[in-house]
Amino acid sequence: MTDKTGYRPLYQQVRDLFQSRIADGTWLPGGKLPSEQALARELDVSHGTVRKALDELALQKLVERRQGTGTFVRAVTPERSVFQFFYFARPGGDRLMPEVVETRSSEGAANALDRRQLRLADGAQVVRVDRLRGFDGATTLIERMVLPLERFRGLAGRKLPNALYAMYHSDYRVLVSVVTEELRAVAAETDDAALLGVSPATPLLAIDRIAYDLDGIAVEWRQTLCLTRDVVYSVTQR
Template sequence: MQPANPTFSPLYQQIKGLLLKSLQDGEWKPGELIPSETELAARYGVSQGTVRKAIDELAAENLVDRKQGRGTFVATHNEAKSEYRFLRLAADEEPNVKPKSTYLSVDRIRASSQIAKLLDIKPSDSVFVVKRVLRFDGVPRIFDEIWLPASQYKGLTLERLQQCNSTLYGFLESSFNVRMLRATEHIKAVSAQSEQADILRVDVGTPLLLVERLSMTYADQPVELRRGWYLTDKFSYRNELY
């Protein structure tokens, strides 16, 4: 039996991995300027072109943000263009209207076996359960139930959420240094139960869109599970496919 051939990654991929580690370790914080391509090339002993190719991939993955004439910055959810990156609900007639969040409750509980499995934690571990409603022009359109591993969000309270002036992801990034980098979603049609009907001001049995999202940070570590019930009579769930 012949030994398996070793697998070699291109040099720029190796540099990308080193840059990712620096991001993951917090060497450069969200919104901060990272060293120039020339400085990074000298640091890693490679060409500037190799560094540029690695950064190009990080930019394509929304991990860094190139700004003409200013340099490359660590991407942040507090940037206007990234604030609603994961929000796909848009009004059919006014798609640019942004929602206003109202946080209803924050409770700390033991994770169920299902939630623990999805968040890759132990069933005995604690999670925060956040409930909120999102209103468009004052009308409730989304009811969210959000599970967050308590060990990563120590000190989270309803009062802190109610006082934050950014999106939830922007708040979690700036307050707990947790960045949501990518997410997987499952979507299906459901009927409103009593809690969703009460919050969304509709009748029990009203058709809703249920969106379950698992959000990951570096190294694909799950850091948030969200179930959102969407009222779509005058709204659409929009996405771009590549």
């Protein structure tokens, strides 16, 4: 193997190749990878190089090693996708699993802000998903998402699951690996206040998120408004 873009350690080149096989569906979620010895022979690299590449993928939580069984592509289960990227909890308590209250989706032209956030070309089309979610029957979250139509054809009008990222992976071969978020406090506007059942100008937490796939390409822009009367945004750092 050679790196045409400049020198990088060989194990990183092998890692990127394996990552591409996961991203494009060559290696399916839950599937067992060939043995390290077989991969080393295929790529004409050392066993140690393959192992180091797989160690990196394990740290990224893209594969999992099972003692005495082998290495498997980690399946993006609904539970995993929710708790990996969803940070709401009761104060001092565990993470919460939100409930979907209402969902609407449609297709349309990307506006200037959509194009900037998702780095889309002029004339690009997008899927818009608006939904309400909450806890214990109360609406707590307003989510507005924009997705590139080129990556998510047929999504609009579907019955969408609670855990969208698991569906992105299983149905569209889009694996969300990184999200960036910006948080700020805002006052509820009249329409949003009505959806949440609160008075206009009630304080809300606004979360602006961009989700990226394994290749670093933006695949979702999500704006969330949260009523934090009974929940908190809880992050654990290691």
